[in-house]
Amino acid sequence: MTPTDHSSEKDAYPITERSRVRRGHRRVDYAAQTVHAVLDAAPICHVGYVIDGEPYVTPTIHWREGERIYWHGSAASRFLRQAEGQRVCLTVSHMDGYVLARSAFNHSVNYRSAMVFGIARVVEEPDAIADALRRFTDGLFPGRWETLRPMTTQELKATRVLYLDIEEASVKARAEPPSDGDEAAHPVWAGVLPIRSAFAAPEPAPELGGDIAFPTGLSALLASGRLR
Numbered sequence: 001m002t003p004t005d006h007s008s009e010k011d012a013y014p015i016t017e018r019s020r021v022r023r024g025h026r027r028v029d030y031a032a033q034t035v036h037a038v039l040d041a042a043p044i045c046h047v048g049y050v051i052d053g054e055p056y057v058t059p060t061i062h063w064r065e066g067e068r069i070y071w072h073g074s075a076a077s078r079f080l081r082q083a084e085g086q087r088v089c090l091t092v093s094h095m096d097g098y099v100l101a102r103s104a105f106n107h108s109v110n111y112r113s114a115m116v117f118g119i120a121r122v123v124e125e126p127d128a129i130a131d132a133l134r135r136f137t138d139g140l141f142p143g144r145w146e147t148l149r150p151m152t153t154q155e156l157k158a159t160r161v162l163y164l165d166i167e168e169a170s171v172k173a174r175a176e177p178p179s180d181g182d183e184a185a186h187p188v189w190a191g192v193l194p195i196r197s198a199f200a201a202p203e204p205a206p207e208l209g210g211d212i213a214f215p216t217g218l219s220a221l222l223a224s225g226r227l228r
């Protein structure tokens with residue numbers, strides 16, 4: 001399968017020994033649509049893998065196309081060289097709020113997270129690498145690739161793109177007030193402190209000429225209130 005030859009999307013992921021949630025069953029969802037939404041809303045992921053018996057978890061930017069999740073970096077990166085062919089576990093998490101209950105024990109957090117399993121593969125062909133990077137850039141900042149100084153052969157050589165095809169995946173999510181049960185009458189403030197991630201005001205590069213306008217596409221992104 002080539003890197004742009006996306007697997008057709010699934011309805012739900014299989015529940016296996018790896019992906020079966022043992023704790024918090026009512027918070028879990030294996031529906032592909034839910035998994036994709038949680039993955040796509042996250043600006044970064046963490047990729048976990050074992051090399052020579054040692055566990056590593058690397059934070060990195062990701063993007064999804066169908067059932068395929070990509071990440072990239074320097075061709076010199078030990079992480080990107082050694083992950084090839086390895087089973088990896090990729091996670092994303094959104095911290096949506098602190099949940100303050102009437103007892104310390106019942107404090108919690110509201111969150112959305114996804115955990116995905118698959119095998120890390122490398123995009124080999126320079127044209128396929130360039131294509132993947134273009135889709136990545138335009139996916140984040142629509143139309144930006146065309147406006148940029150073209151990538152050089154050297155830059156392409158220096159960039160490694162990996163991907164995994166989702167084999168198993170689960171989402172866990174909590175979006176509730178505190179659950180204090182019989183202790184709800186205890187006289188202390190209880191509730192949720194919501195947390196939102198958002199863009200702040202753009203900071204133009206110091207040498208940017210005053211005649212260069214802020215791209216319209218980026219204004220739409222900032223106005224959307226979403227990180228991607």
Ligand SMILES: Cc1cc2nc3c(=O)[nH]c(=O)nc-3n(C[C@H](O)[C@H](O)[C@H](O)COP(=O)(O)OP(=O)(O)OC[C@H]3O[C@@H](n4cnc5c(N)ncnc54)[C@H](O)[C@@H]3O)c2cc1C
Pocket residue numbers: 018019020021022023024093094095109111112113114115169170171172
């Ligand atoms: C922002 C955030 C904060 C959290 N804080 C805490 C905390 O302080 N203490 C705590 O105990 N837990 C916390 N959790 C939940 C935590 O991620 C685990 O789900 C929980 O600890 C159960 O772990 P386990 O190993 O017993 O899961 P198990 O149920 O044994 O895991 C089995 C399988 O279920 C799936 N799964 C498990 N957890 C998740 C998940 N979070 N997202 C998607 N799939 C999952 C995976 O496929 C996993 O292989 C937090 C989650 C998030 C996103």
